Amino acid sequence: MSAASLEQRILGALRDIPDFPEPGVTFKDITPLIADAELFAEVVRAHAQPWQGSVDAVAGLEARGFIFGAAIAVHLGLGFIPVRKGGKLPGPTVGVDYALEYGTARIEIHEDAVAQGSRVLVVDDVLATGGTAAAACTLLESCGAVVPGVEILVEIEALRGRDALAGRAVRSLVTV
Numbered sequence: 001m002s003a004a005s006l007e008q009r010i011l012g013a014l015r016d017i018p019d020f021p022e023p024g025v026t027f028k029d030i031t032p033l034i035a036d037a038e039l040f041a042e043v044v045r046a047h048a049q050p051w052q053g054s055v056d057a058v059a060g061l062e063a064r065g066f067i068f069g070a071a072i073a074v075h076l077g078l079g080f081i082p083v084r085k086g087g088k089l090p091g092p093t094v095g096v097d098y099a100l101e102y103g104t105a106r107i108e109i110h111e112d113a114v115a116q117g118s119r120v121l122v123v124d125d126v127l128a129t130g131g132t133a134a135a136a137c138t139l140l141e142s143c144g145a146v147v148p149g150v151e152i153l154v155e156i157e158a159l160r161g162r163d164a165l166a167g168r169a170v171r172s173l174v175t176v
């Protein structure tokens with residue numbers, strides 16, 4: 001009997017929560033996956049490996065993108081840029097409003113967070129409508145970053161988030 005693939009193990013470690021945070025949404029809960037130390041480490045390695053030596057910083061999207069993004073940054077020996085929800089960062093910020101599967105939000109970064117021309121990898125856990133990831137790419141680029149790719153753990157194919165990121169290199173470890 002062959003060992004389960006990383007993809008199968010990720011799928012087995014995600015939990016579907018029906019009608020959260022609102023009726024009609026099936027929430028993909030990553031908490032069982034990150035509770036599994038070995039699987040969490042393998043996921044971080046799988047996200048990071050293709051980017052070794054080719055990016056300058058990693059940006060993670062609050063809040064769940066911080067969990068993976070920060071770990072990927074450490075794995076690659078790079079600094080981390082927190083892309084935060086509106087009103088959370090203490091210094092002068094730049095931000096953008098956007099829509100996601102359930103509602104609207106605002107993301108911000110510190111106005112000096114990006115070194116001009118630096119290559120910044122964008123990381124998040126879930127790609128649904130793509131509103132969040134697209135807003136983050138636009139925001140980082142407006143501050144002088146080059147975004148060579150977007151790393152996603154779970155892509156919800158039916159919501160067509162890739163369409164919002166057309167022309168970008170989007171890699172998801174699993175598709176549901």
Ligand SMILES: O=P(O)(O)OC[C@H]1O[C@H](OP(=O)(O)OP(=O)(O)O)[C@H](O)[C@@H]1O
Pocket residue numbers: 061062063064065099100101102105124125126127128129130131132133161
């Ligand atoms: O593709 P989209 O439709 O934009 O949705 C994806 C986003 O939604 C979730 O974040 P959420 O805003 O719920 O924040 P959280 O990580 O703080 O729970 C998820 O972590 C992504 O960031």
Ligand SMILES: Nc1ncnc2[nH]cnc12
Pocket residue numbers: 025026027028029100101102126128129156
């Ligand atoms: N269905 C979903 N599950 C988890 N995070 C999400 N972000 C947007 N849609 C989501």
